[in-house]
Amino acid sequence: MNLNEPRDLASLIEAFLLASGKPQSLERLYELFEEAERPEPKVFKKALEVLGKSCSGRAFELKEVATGYRLQIRETFAPWVGRLWEERPQRYSRALLETMALIAYRQPITRGEIEDVRGVAVNSNIIKTLMEREWIRIVGYREVPGRPAMFATTKAFLDHFNLKSLEELPALAELREMEPEPLLDPDDAPVPAHLQALADASLGEGEAEAEVPKDETSFRSLLVELDAMEEGLKTDFDDLREEEDVVEPEASLEDEGKLQT
Helix, strand or coil: CCCCCHHHHHHHHHHHHHHHCCCECHHHHHHCCCCCCCCCHHHHHHHHHHHHHHCCCCCEEEEEECCEEEEEECHHHHHHHHHHCCCCCCCCCHHHHHHHHHHHHHCCEEHHHHHHHHCCCCCHHHHHHHHHCCCEEEEEEECCCCCCEEEEECHHHHHHCCCCCHHHCCCHHHHHCCCCCCCCCCCCCCCCHHHHHHCCCCCCCCCCCCCCCCCCCCHHHHHHHHHHHCCCCCCCCCCCCCCCCEECCCCCCCCHHHCCC
């Protein structure tokens, strides 16, 4: 095998990604080669392009997410692939969707600010679940009485929702233009089948802990689901202060490496 030949290298990278089953950064992929055999960076980049193009017309694709590259099933096939698992995934609760959306779009944000927008208290189980899944973390403390913690999303959040960066989050206005079908009862209406197939186990208010999700989900799909369940979610957030002094979290916070840049 000629590792300086992009096509040969592309096949080897494909083998790495298939065997790993999770995203691999360029740095990690480089480490898999001994120094004497390590390809030039430009060859490596070309090999990734070759691999990406080779997936054209296939059921899987090469996707770059926050923590690296991975091979994954195309979202188009999710409703059918989901039938491989007999257990029926639980639905995302409206409260969890709203909380997650607010943190994603208005980070850093405190629990109190989330409650101000939603108009109701945030269930502790929701914050606990999001933190246990490593979708959110504490990134600082607001300089107001009580110094409430501020939450932001993590790279694990981006990976799970198939995003490379926060800039890839769909615009709220763009989601509104998608006009989901009207529902007679937003609280009791069923989630569309194709969205339910994408959703994985989550924790509703007062429920027991859910298993960690196994599959990636489109954040756009979840927000459309939220839009269908409750069209009255406030999205201007005028009551939230635009600029606040931020105090960096103490060094004792765990997993500081997961903070997003």
